[in-house]
Amino acid sequence: MTFDVHQLDSFLLVGSLVTLAAILAVRVSARAGLPSLLIYLLMGVVLGEAGLGIQFEDAQLAHALGFGALALILAEGGLTTDWTEVRPSIPLGVSLATVGVAVSVAVVAVGGHYLLGLPWELAILLGAVCSPTDAAAVFSVLRVVPLPKRLTGVLEAESGLNDAPTVVLVGVISTGAAASSGILGVAGVIVFELAVGVVIGIAVGVAGAWVMRRAALPSSGLYPLAILCLTFAAYGGAAAVHASGFAAIYVAALILGNSELPHRTATKSFAEGVAWLAQIGLFVMLGLLLSPARISLEVVGLALATGLILTFVARPLSVLISSVVRPMPLRELGFISWAGLRGAVPVVLTTIPLSEGVDDADLLFDIVFVMVVVYTLVTGPTLPYVARFLRVARRSEPRGLDVEAAPLERVAADLLQVSISPVSRMHGVEVGELRLPAGASVSLVIRQGEVLVPERRTVLRHGDDLLVVTPRRARVATEERLRQVSEGGRLAQWNTDPRRRPDKS
DSSP: OOOOHHHHHHHHHHHHHHHHHHHHHHHHHHHHTOOTHHHHHHHHHHHSTTTTOOOOOOHHHHHHHHHHHHHHHHHHHHHTOOHHHHGGGHHHHHHIIIIIHHHHHHHHHHHHHHTTOOOHHHHHHHHHHHSSOOHHHHHHHHTTSOOOHHHHHHHHHHHHHSHHHHHHHHHHHHTTHHHHHHHHHHHHHHHHHHHHHHHHHHHHHHHHHHHHHHOOOSOTTHHHHHHHHHHHHHHHHHHHTTSOHHHHHHHHHHHHHTSOOTTHHHHHHHHHHHHHHHHHHHHHHHHHHOOGGGOOHHHHHHHHHHHHHIIIIIHHHHHHHHGGGSOOOHHHHHHHHHTOOOOHHHHHHTHHHHHHTOTTHHHHHHHHHHHHHHHHHHHTTTHHHHHHHTTOOOSOOOOOOEEEEEEEGGGTEEEEEEEOOTTOTTTTOBGGGGOOOTTOEEEEEEETTEEEOOOTTOBOOTTOEEEEEEEGGGHHHHHHHHHHHHHHGGGGGGGGSTTTOOOOO
């Protein structure tokens, strides 16, 4: 098959229009409280064989493109995750991503075989592909639900960590390796791939951060590209030794995103934009892969029954058992259970058995596709109401400042650009009341496009951008102090004493 310049022109025209429509759909989905993935999937179906007639049936290409998109989404998740907020939730997140996944797979597989009459192989695959939650689906909805950090940390950690074990599990089942290796063999493969993947991710993340801190690149736009390439180096390095690339890329991105690197905000913004592009392309492609003619009443019935088992039996049980490592109130566990949204990950995982030619793989794809759409429609819009009903929502959750750093090499200092968010308690605080570390100072205040040279009595306002110069040795303390004032206002000095620090979880 040849691909000439005229086809490229048509592809660019259609692709740009579809992408623009998908971007505009984000606002519609946010207002409706729905994950934008549903609109993207619908766009793919409309473009496909039942709509405009675009044919796409290459399962192996869908598998490869889907994994590439998931890697980008995981990289963005790691780069934008605040380790200080997620760290207390890591034990429960890891438990949900391992023990919770195992419980969910077992419950759905047993239900699929004995209640739905599916063959054991198909029932186990159904349980495996449905078990992981999807970061894109979860956080597109949770953005409108103010939650305590302990809950958002758990959901974020789980969605970032549970892709890796399920990818390995679905792979060994689809290739037939599970039948020859047995349960212990499969468990050993999963542990090996995860452990080696994590080690490679740590090595690339630490080494990459060391290099980037010392690399004086000629353009600030090169830093986001270099950091994203480092995360994919972790993915490729892990895959080369048959380890988990998803575990490696997430861990590497998590380390890089929380390291003292120049242009961190620009890097995170770039990664977020690339991740949105990956999500749009991924969901539209999966919509193209669907054949609406195969969606029969039987498929819809199996999808609804699978969703009932997963939502009301497997998910609550997996959350309850996983919480042994970190007990939480039942109302919080109930919300975590209801917030376990499925999205692109389960559908992408079905492309593995499709590409391997597993029996009834088309049926598995159709069941999972319908289940994801129906239950995302059911659970997504109800999350704010469930949060209020269970009394886990907060009226407002102070968010950290956006801090962008640029190196000033000649004086061994850093220039911090600080944006005061609409919910920051820095509003009304005088510059002198910031009490920054010795050597650090607010050089400029940008307010509504005007530049102000601040004095000690200058009062800060919502929407202000500050330029703060700090010695490099005091940068961490300066950023910490700014965040303390953002959360505690002018009385933030109380936060410097751990015994008086309020519980921000």
